[in-house]
Amino acid sequence: MIGRILSRLSQAPRPEAPADERLALAALLVRLARADGVYDPAEIARIDKVLAARFALPTGEAAALRRRAEALESEATDTVRFTRKIKDMVPLEQRIAIIETLWEIALADSALDDEEAGLMRLVASLLGINDRDSALARQRVRARERG
Numbered sequence: 001m002i003g004r005i006l007s008r009l010s011q012a013p014r015p016e017a018p019a020d021e022r023l024a025l026a027a028l029l030v031r032l033a034r035a036d037g038v039y040d041p042a043e044i045a046r047i048d049k050v051l052a053a054r055f056a057l058p059t060g061e062a063a064a065l066r067r068r069a070e071a072l073e074s075e076a077t078d079t080v081r082f083t084r085k086i087k088d089m090v091p092l093e094q095r096i097a098i099i100e101t102l103w104e105i106a107l108a109d110s111a112l113d114d115e116e117a118g119l120m121r122l123v124a125s126l127l128g129i130n131d132r133d134s135a136l137a138r139q140r141v142r143a144r145e146r147g
Contacts, residue, residue: 024085026069035115046108083126095127103141
């Protein structure tokens with residue numbers, strides 16, 4: 001099953017592309033949450049909340065998407081397959097919202113360690129987002145969480 005999912009993510013966009021985009025983003029969120037070696041319940045809950053809000057999913061469906069993404073992320077050897085799927089499907093001007101979504105997870109535990117920061121720089125670059133725009137996205141996320 002995982003092999004079929006990985007194969008689908010590496011193919012060109014198809015009519016069911018929105019589901020692939022959802023799974024690719026969910027896998028990136030999981031990868032980011034696991035980057036520091038700690039995948040805690042607060043991060044899991046935040047991923048579920050972010051997925052539910054971003055894709056207008058009921059809580060149970062968001063959790064199911066996350067669980068599928070956890071399995072996919074565990075089997076993936078690189079991050080590029082996820083970013084490529086998103087880059088192929090989401091226009092550049094809309095990818096900044098994805099960076100904000102990723103920052104929500106990176107900052108979920110109120111600490112940003114080197115592994116998370118490095119992965120954020122890599123993902124932003126792979127999605128065609130420069131460091132300045134990524135930093136501004138991080139500031140917006142922090143401001144929302146404080147206010």
